[in-house]
Amino acid sequence: MRERAFQALSRVVDPEIPVLTIADMGILRDVTVEDGRVVVTITPTYSGCPAMDMIRDEVILALDRAGFAGAEVRTVFSPAWTTDWMTEGARRRLMEFGISPPHPATQPRGPVVCPQCRSQSTTTVSEFGSTACKALMVCDRCGEPFDYFKEI
Amino acid sequence: MTDVVAASAPQGMPAVDVGDAHRTYVLRLGDDNLILAQRLGEWISNGPELEEDIALANTAIDLLGQARALLTHAAGLAGPEQTEDDLAMLRTEREYTNLLLVEQPNGDFAHTMARQLFVDAFHLSLWAALQESADATLAGIAGKALKEARYHFRHSSTWVTRLGDGTAESAARMQAGVDAMWRFTAEMFTADPVDEAVAAAGVGVDPSTLWSAWDDRIDAVLADALLARPSDPYQRMGGRSGFHTEHLGHLLGEMQWLQRTYPGLEW
Numbered sequence: 535m536r537e538r539a540f541q542a543l544s545r546v547v548d549p550e551i552p553v554l555t556i557a558d559m560g561i562l563r564d565v566t567v568e569d570g571r572v573v574v575t576i577t578p579t580y581s582g583c584p585a586m587d588m589i590r591d592e593v594i595l596a597l598d599r600a601g602f603a604g605a606e607v608r609t610v611f612s613p614a615w616t617t618d619w620m621t622e623g624a625r626r627r628l629m630e631f632g633i634s635p636p637h638p639a640t641q642p643r644g645p646v647v648c649p650q651c652r653s654q655s656t657t658t659v660s661e662f663g664s665t666a667c668k669a670l671m672v673c674d675r676c677g678e679p680f681d682y683f684k685e686i
Numbered sequence: 687m688t689d690v691v692a693a694s695a696p697q698g699m700p701a702v703d704v705g706d707a708h709r710t711y712v713l714r715l716g717d718d719n720l721i722l723a724q725r726l727g728e729w730i731s732n733g734p735e736l737e738e739d740i741a742l743a744n745t746a747i748d749l750l751g752q753a754r755a756l757l758t759h760a761a762g763l764a765g766p767e768q769t770e771d772d773l774a775m776l777r778t779e780r781e782y783t784n785l786l787l788v789e790q791p792n793g794d795f796a797h798t799m800a801r802q803l804f805v806d807a808f809h810l811s812l813w814a815a816l817q818e819s820a821d822a823t824l825a826g827i828a829g830k831a832l833k834e835a836r837y838h839f840r841h842s843s844t845w846v847t848r849l850g851d852g853t854a855e856s857a858a859r860m861q862a863g864v865d866a867m868w869r870f871t872a873e874m875f876t877a878d879p880v881d882e883a884v885a886a887a888g889v890g891v892d893p894s895t896l897w898s899a900w901d902d903r904i905d906a907v908l909a910d911a912l913l914a915r916p917s918d919p920y921q922r923m924g925g926r927s928g929f930h931t932e933h934l935g936h937l938l939g940e941m942q943w944l945q946r947t948y949p950g951l952e953w
Contacts, residue, residue, distance in 0.1 A: 581830050582751025611755065612826030614833060660737035661841060662744040670737065686833050 539565050539572045542600035546592045549585045550665055553631045556589060560619025563610060572597055572605040577615050580666040580686075617667075617685045628683060634671065636685035646682050648673035658682075707883035709763040710783065711890045712824060713773065714880075714926060715812075716756030717784035720774060721934070722805060723750040724941050725792060734795050741841060745802070748834040755827045775945040779935045780928040787870035789925070789934040793863065796856070799845045800863035806839035807903040808874045811896040820888035843907045850911025857912065864908070865916050872921040875900070880926070 543562060548554050556562045556576065564575040574593050578586050590607045597605040617636035625635035632649045634656075645654035653675035661684075663670040668681040726746035733739030757770040788805060792798045813835055816828035849860040875897040877885075884890030908915050924930065944951065 578751070578830075580748060580751065581755060581827075581834060582747035582749070584747070610826065611830050612822070614826075614830040660741060661837060662737065662741035664740070666744050666747060670740075684837075 535567050542596050546596050549588050553627045554624050558624035572602045575608045577610050579615050634682040636683045639685040650678045651676040702879045702883050707880045710880050711884045713760040714783040716753050719749040719753035721784045722788040752831045759823050775942050786925040796859040796863035800867045802842040803846050806842050807900050809835040811899045815891040847911040850913040868916040873923040
């Protein structure tokens with residue numbers, strides 16, 4: 535039952551980065567079965583992530599479609615989400631999508647790679663971008679502006 | 687609503703109930719972030735440049751997210767009937783317990799950055815300490831908020847330095863911002879019976895213990911920015927017990943307008 539619920543949730547994507555699923559992102563923390571009911575635990579990327587309500591609805595909808603009616607979604611803050619939970623596949627798809635993926639959160643930031651021409655010579659335009667998780671960058675070689683997924 | 691007021695023990699009043707103090711403490715932290723988020727939101731579409739508009743909105747939404755978690759927790763401690771929305775939308779000015787600093791008007795960009803620097807430097811120590819709270823929910827919120835406070839501080843301290851160590855005009859305005867906000871800083875570190883009760887219970891932290899780390903951070907930034915540390919000893923307080931500056935009522939008037947005009951309205 536838990537396996538089938540997990541399967542159903544593997545198609546739920548992050549509404550702001552539709553190339554990644556909530557499992558890829560590390561937003562999906564746990565799936566359990568309590569008294570025959572599926573209980574899903576999720577964690578926000580940032581405290582004010584405006585996509586959390588939509589993700590909760592999508593989780594319930596996906597489970598409902600798979601035959602699990604009345605699922606419960608719990609939101610936890612601890613342990614605090616980190617970009618280190620992102621899978622390797624997720625990082626690769628981010629790059630292909632045009633977003634430079636995060637570096638490991640615990641080390642000094644290495645060079646940010648341009649997702650267009652792969653140059654390592656890039657400049658930060660702003661630490662704050664179109665969503666809480668991204669910084670705005672520009673490539674010094676090809677001149678393209680791009681988003682960088684900040685490590686946290 | 688009325689029991690929320692009763693839980694805000696006036697300064698100098700002895701013996702407070704630990705449960706009441708716990709709820710009031712969480713509410714205060716939520717109020718600080720909610721009011722500051724609302725203030726920062728006033729910059730949206732008015733920022734000095736597009737990137738800065740986005741930066742202020744990003745900071746505001748982090749603070750708002752933290753406020754929602756804190757107010758939801760405070761409401762839960764009050765009982766199953768209360769919600770975060772009741773606390774945000776249906777309390778009056780006298781029932782709000784935020785610091786006077788966060789309700790101060792935005793002024794020019796330098797005033798906003800001075801206010802932000804003072805709060806961010808405080809939050810760095812506050813959230814670090816609260817990660818060890820005996821209240822697991824509060825500790826979880828603090829752990830997350832700390833990560834966000836780090837880049838908020840990086841942003842505000844960078845601007846204060848750039849403006850202070852800038853042109854004659856920018857330096858004068860940055861100094862004016864620092865001087866204007868300074869009188870609201872001691873309130874962050876002044877413990878009252880609520881703080882003492884939660885600190886003793888291991889739930890909260892005595893704010894007076896956070897002062898020296900804050901002071902070191904602010905001294906370092908002011909020195910880098912070539913700004914003078916204000917010498918005016920005058921300090922204003924009262925926000926924690928509901929005695930606010932005249933600015934909060936106007937802010938609440940705007941923030942609560944929809945819910946007050948159409949009670950119970952939902953999306």
